[in-house]
Amino acid sequence: MKRLLATAVLAVVLAAGTAQAQTSVKIGVLSDMSSLYSDIAGPGSVAAAKMAIADFTAKNPGIKVELISGDHQNKADIGSQLANQWYDVDKVDLIIDTPNSGVALAVSQITSTKNKLFIVSGAAASDLTGPKCNANTIHWTYDTWMLANGTGKALVKTGGDTWFFLTADYAFGHALERDTAAAVEKNGGKVLGKVRHPLNTNDFSSFLLQAQTSKAKVIGLANAGGDTINAIKAGAEFGIVKGGQKFAGLLVFASDVNALGLQTAQGLTLTETWYWDANETNRAWTKRWQAERGAAGKFPTMVQAGVYSGITHYLKAVTALKSGADGKAVVAKMKDTPTDDPLFGKGTVRADGRKIHDAYLFEVKAPSESKYPGDFYKLRATIPAAEAFRPLKEGGCSLVGS
Amino acid sequence: MFEIFGIPSQALFGQLLIGLINGSFYALLSLGLAVIFGMLNIINFTHGAQYMMGAFTAYLLLQHTGLGYWPALIVAPILVGITGMIVERTMLKWLYKLDHLYGLLLTFGLALIIEGVVRNYYGSAGLPYTMPESLQGGRNLGFMFLPNYRAWVIVASLTICLGTWFVIERTRLGANLRAATENPTLVRAFGINVPRMITLTYGFGIALAAFAGVMAAPIYNVSPQMGAELIIVVFAVVVIGGMGSILGAIVTGFGLGVIEGLTKVFFPEASNTVIFVIMAIVLLVRPAGLFGRRA
């Protein structure tokens, strides 16, 4: 058996034509191409990465960037094997994206031992910049703390002060519930009750009856994917929203809203850090993305936009250093330089590796308010960058000096 | 108003009813499995994928031909049933002389293919399917708010289940079917086309799965993986009931739905394991299943 190339053949060499000695880096998009998260990241992240590289090299012909991609299939062991092989055999300098917290934590560790660089856009776990932070990892787009805090706080402030949680019964759900409950109580709200449901529950009706009986104003969905969708579908059927209660999705993406349809999803409140229809720049970028992705009917998610933004900032740092070999040095440079890109605007990368930017509280529109395909949200509140993420001292990251 | 274990009786009635609805899906699916097993001696692992196909077909019919829920309820099972019959004619029929396990392996492979293909074309997040307007809303029963759609699910699945039971146990067609299961050679000697009967039976079992899929589309997430986990639970249901009897499959399906529903009230964390635990207990006490005949 010859050398097993675990990687994508898709290696696109976007070389600029100059003959001088160049800085050259290799980027690997490690994502879920085939299962649960392939819609929020996956091939769409690869498209975003290509765009970032094309945009950057057009202005900076002195840098040569190679791109490969791979599918971790949502399995931490396959993900860590791929990461090892990319760093050892394929000489990749940066791994980016990686939805699924389990895989991201594994890759973060490997990156640290091999002194490379890892930018997380797809995974949610706030531990990546908390107890499990390291000097080679940057967490770009969003995290669980920010989702919990953003939605919890904003809803309490707008009158949703009593909560009932439907929590997926595993570590991720518990963390989401804990963080949100803390935010709710800190802002003067009250948690009236909760029920822990098994992962991948089909029928939410009995849990919803319990939520209904609690008379809480907000039903917090500390779950994800199919569970969130099933809960909201059943909620619409049992007249939860019509009865005056409100759903708060704690990890909901535009693709989930699409799966629900606006008829069912209307009124759902959620937090995101980027929305394709927020402004003219984003809309123009979305058009280009749709062409690159070859999918006119799809809309980019914040995760995919984060990949674009992350690569852009990375390439700036590498250009300044003229080398991408030393992961820690590049990360340090990225932390020193303020970020600025068309999609996320101005921001910073904090000492613990947390990228800081604004977050937005959205409400899903009713079908009558939606004017064109993809017209999902109306903006309810903007959470300023300084408040959106967990305060530096509270994370317990060892990189933060006391 | 009185209370049972701290739960108001009214809420309890509500939960019982909800359990019955949930059980409707178990009953429809395990009935299909039992019918197929009775005739083909194959345990159909593709059943979950075919349930999912039913839901997707309903979605596609609505998107591309404008056929709504009611026509889809008839058209989708027929279409999916036909694909099932093609599978039976081209693949399954070569396995009848082999160990039963090969049928399980083949249908497992088919389930992977179907799920993979659907995921490639429609992504994994799922697709929207709106409830027909005639079934929206609900009525207050005093002890709970019962959505009209759920009431319809119970009525429809009970009708289908009992109808199937009647045809198989009480009509001449059913008598022929049962005879063909017992002794195909003899039945063939009477001039009955046994292979065609097998094909139609398989198609019918698949159509039942697809019917359940269409019924699920408005209330559950229509996604490629919607059937994969459900089918494992249905397998446990089938082991508990024993596949020997049609009525057994129906009763067990509804019964376990109710038990699962009650678990969701008293001990929600265990609601996904309760059916497996019951299966283990039944195996200890009555290895052949509640309604099974000892092989």
Place this chain on the structure above:
Amino acid sequence: MERVVDPQAKPAGSMRGWSEPLAFGVMVVTLAAAPFFAYPLFVMQALCFALFACAFNLLIGYVGLLSFGHALYFGWASYLSAHAAKVWGLPPELAIITGTATAAALGLIAGSLAIRRQGIYFAMITLALAQMMYFFALQAKFTGGEDGIQAVPRGKLFGFIDLANDMTMYAVVVIIFLAGFLFIHRIIHSPFGEVLKAIRENEPRAISLGYKTERYKLVAFVLSATLAGVAGSTKAIVLQIASLTDVNWPMSGEVVLMTLLGGLGTIFGPVVGAFVILAMQYKLAPLGEWVLVIQGVIFVACVLLFRRGIVGEIAHLLRIKL
């Protein structure tokens, strides 16, 4: 009725003797040379799966029992092994033993329930029990939910052999694999193994000959679960991670696929099958979206076209025993 293992694949007695030792020699030489040609981590992982498939094959190939829930033993062993190494700080050999013992105990419980039914029911029961334990793994605190147990230390074997080095680890994995492989070979060719094969061919007859077949089946089941546990425990140490992937039902399906593709009831089949499937998973990474479909197609093709599997077909063509 054709059995799971085609009796015709077995050649005449006069032909046996040289083919198995020769193939074994080729395998050992290949494994010795492999780390210099292939990525060692990949080969180690493949070896763990190969042992897992061999353990599974002991049941399906020689007793005729199709377990559709073998991820249960593989996955739980890897959890316990990882937990023992990381949280309890046990050395790798004790961690592996902890994991293996867990698998054996689970195998005893699940096995005594499952052997109460035959054939298809047996497959469904094993699947259902494995799914139940998957849910426990998901909810239990120590497994870390979807994050799994990460950064498991490889530690020092017997206190002085540092496994952090990939080559040292590789040697240990090869030794564990070969020991497991030879042990299975020994079982098959022992008088006990002969009784198992008799049960596979005709259980009522074995009963009438006075064998307590249930007891034989249970022992075989526990042995198979235990060896799957060795594989799972070792994998956790090698890859330094234990995750939900290993206990979930697709893993049970994968091990069936490996064995089926390699050849049910052949000694070398599961090894070949495991390497082919794993190589495919990595080679096909760019095709990402199609991996599931391709696996399904292989399943269907194996069942319809070549039921003997790769090794079985070769053995049949050359009229040798492998």
